[in-house]
Amino acid sequence: MRTRDLVALVDKLPRKHIGFYPTPFHRLENLSAARGVSVYLKREDLAGPATISGSKTRLAEFILGRALEEGVTHVITQGAHLTNSGMQFVAACRAAGIEPVLFLTKSESRQLAEYRGNLLMSQIMAAELNFVDTPDATHWETEEAQRRQKQVLDAMTERKEALEADGHKALIVPNGGAHPYGFAAHVLTFVEMLEQAERAGAKLDYLYHTAGTGTALPGLLAAKLLTGSEVCIRSVAIVPYRDDYWMNESVIVDRVRQVFEMFGVDAPDAATIRSHIDVDQRFMGEDYAVPSAEGTTAIRELARSDAVFIGPVYTGKGFAGMLSHIDEGRIEPGSNVAFVHTGDSGNIFESAEIVGNVAGT
Numbered sequence: 001m002r003t004r005d006l007v008a009l010v011d012k013l014p015r016k017h018i019g020f021y022p023t024p025f026h027r028l029e030n031l032s033a034a035r036g037v038s039v040y041l042k043r044e045d046l047a048g049p050a051t052i053s054g055s056k057t058r059l060a061e062f063i064l065g066r067a068l069e070e071g072v073t074h075v076i077t078q079g080a081h082l083t084n085s086g087m088q089f090v091a092a093c094r095a096a097g098i099e100p101v102l103f104l105t106k107s108e109s110r111q112l113a114e115y116r117g118n119l120l121m122s123q124i125m126a127a128e129l130n131f132v133d134t135p136d137a138t139h140w141e142t143e144e145a146q147r148r149q150k151q152v153l154d155a156m157t158e159r160k161e162a163l164e165a166d167g168h169k170a171l172i173v174p175n176g177g178a179h180p181y182g183f184a185a186h187v188l189t190f191v192e193m194l195e196q197a198e199r200a201g202a203k204l205d206y207l208y209h210t211a212g213t214g215t216a217l218p219g220l221l222a223a224k225l226l227t228g229s230e231v232c233i234r235s236v237a238i239v240p241y242r243d244d245y246w247m248n249e250s251v252i253v254d255r256v257r258q259v260f261e262m263f264g265v266d267a268p269d270a271a272t273i274r275s276h277i278d279v280d281q282r283f284m285g286e287d288y289a290v291p292s293a294e295g296t297t298a299i300r301e302l303a304r305s306d307a308v309f310i311g312p313v314y315t316g317k318g319f320a321g322m323l324s325h326i327d328e329g330r331i332e333p334g335s336n337v338a339f340v341h342t343g344d345s346g347n348i349f350e351s352a353e354i355v356g357n358v359a360g361t
């Protein structure tokens, strides 16, 4: 399918325009020279409308677009205290005239007052904040994670029922914006990137991104399959992708199929889709939102080479994975590589416990 025809399919979906698209795409001149590989950044972190933004804003445009058509007055979503996704949904809701409601989880060891990045921005935007007394829901242990997830979901459902008893209409958006209305959004990220790379005179060999709740990958992968692009998509995970976990490759395959379905196009079989998924799980570090040595080094390297800030929870770890692939020769010298900067810059302002010793002092 030609990219123009694919964009026409996306354009049929309900959407509330909120961010500034297409997001910028540029070559990292200094890092590329140092590493012997052409590295480009796709700047989803600059999507807006908030000063600090990220990849969830695209999902929000589609989820809120449909929500507005359905008369939704309140969007309820969740995340860790430092959630990038929650902050972007609050921003998108404010832009769309919908009331934002957040349910936030935290690790016992951290004090609320310590959270000075995304949580502060959500507070300034006056989101309704609800704190659920449970550690971060993305904890690795499967049964424990499921129990906590249910606790948060029950709390959100109760709030939704209370709002609806008062005559409002509420929509619950799962962790990370994992709502089916949004999965097609990142088709556009992929298409924009192909066009921008072509204009820059580069044929992309690899596309890297940081994978968490699995909301960006389905759209990127669906777009690759629909356009027949040969770019190799590689994901660096910050949560486990395991068959017995809430996130795994089968979930991604299902979501890719949902994107095809949304466009009314027959999807490839599951095995074909699966063969295009490549997730590296070596860079998640000790746990979600615990800084890793490689992530800290990557944040410093990119800031010092090209003055771009990535974050400690997602993009620092993702970028570290890509840099390691360059070192290992998994990315051949002279290749053209795009890294999707999905955001996380707000977390630079967190305590050392979350951001690590990025200043190197």
Ligand SMILES: *Cc1c(COP(=O)(O)O)cnc(C)c1O
Pocket (backbone or CB within 6 Å): 054, 055, 056, 084, 085, 176, 210, 211, 212, 213, 214, 215, 216, 217, 314, 315, 342, 343, 344
């Ligand atoms: C949510 C998020 C991701 C992960 O994307 P998923 O679509 O959830 O897999 C990566 N980077 C940042 C900054 C994010 O906020």
